[in-house]
Amino acid sequence: KAGVTQTPRYLIKTRGQQVTLSCSPISGHRSVSWYQQTPGQGLQFLFEYFSETQRNKGNFPGRFSGRQFSNSRSEMNVSTLELGDSALYLCASSLIRATSGSTDTQYFGPGTRLTVL
Amino acid sequence: QQPVQSPQAVILREGEDAVINCSSSKALYSVHWYRQKHGEAPVFLMILLKGGEQKGHDKISASFNEKKQQSSLYLTASQLSYSGTYFCGAASGGSYIPTFGRGTSLIVHP
Numbered sequence: 001k002a003g004v005t006q007t008p009r010y011l012i013k014t015r016g017q018q019v020t021l022s023c024s025p026i027s028g029h030r031s032v033s034w035y036q037q038t039p040g041q042g043l044q045f046l047f048e049y050f051s052e053t054q055r056n057k058g059n060f061p062g063r064f065s066g067r068q069f070s071n072s073r074s075e076m077n078v079s080t081l082e083l084g085d086s087a088l089y090l091c092a093s094s095l096i097r098a099t100s101g102s103t104d105t106q107y108f109g110p111g112t113r114l115t116v117l
Numbered sequence: 118q119q120p121v122q123s124p125q126a127v128i129l130r131e132g133e134d135a136v137i138n139c140s141s142s143k144a145l146y147s148v149h150w151y152r153q154k155h156g157e158a159p160v161f162l163m164i165l166l167k168g169g170e171q172k173g174h175d176k177i178s179a180s181f182n183e184k185k186q187q188s189s190l191y192l193t194a195s196q197l198s199y200s201g202t203y204f205c206g207a208a209s210g211g212s213y214i215p216t217f218g219r220g221t222s223l224i225v226h227p
Contacts, residue, residue: 042119043151043159043204043217056214090158099213101147101166108158 002027004093004109012115018079021112025072025093031055032074033098033106034066037088046089048099049074056099078114086116118142120207122218129195129225137190137221139205148188149206149215150179152199159204162190192223200225 005024013019025032034046045058049068066076072093078085092098092106120141127135139148147166151159163172165181165188172179176193188207192199202222206215 042219043206045206045214045216056212058214092161099208099215101213103164103166103172106161108160111158 004091004107006089006091006109006112008112009110010113010115012117013081014117015081015083017081018077019081019114020075020077021089021091021114023074023076023091023093023109025074025091026107029093029095029107030072031094031097031104032068032072033092033094034074034076035090035092036060037090037111038084038086043090045099046076048097050097055097081116083116086114088113119216120205120218122203122205122221124221125219126222127224129223131197131225131227132194133225135192135195135223137192137203137205137223138187139189139207139218140185140187141207141209143186143209145181145183145186145188145207145209146211147208147213147215148179148181149208150188150190151204151206152201153204153220154201162203195223195225197225197227199223 031050033048047057052068068074088111090111092108094104094106150162153159179190202220206217
């Protein structure tokens, strides 16, 4: 079974630009969660999508948004990029909602490394 | 508020045991455990829900102590493949959204 895929793997943008990252979950998985990982802040939860609806959102500004399509693929968008947005963006998929109190296994993709200059 | 992981780093020889703790200042709803190797994505190990349960995954198990607002990850008879950074994600305050600790670096030597 194919794993979680993320595209692109690497991205370089300049301040003020916007970026869209894509995540394709494991076939059959309906939940996609996004995380940001930086050396300074560590791993942080961004949001979770399930059945095309955002179910939970972490403590990030409105510049961070996302969506999920009917095939469960998800995109996240960051507008008006800032230097501090440079990070590894990870997505993880699971069969059922990750933030509902389930103990379902989450599978992570390889991540997209975003560098903002 | 971030959970506190201890110790920050552990160095072991193959076959030795280790315990990593994850403490929260708030009442815990759930604790997630992950391992991440350098340059790779995290690998999910397990989630524990409040109720004081213990879960196992091969020679890696974890406990959840609701009273102490703490979870502990136990690695027994460590193998070289256990090396990496272990993160806990703690959900509290009525939400299952995890807040992650700073990680514990585990190095296993032959």
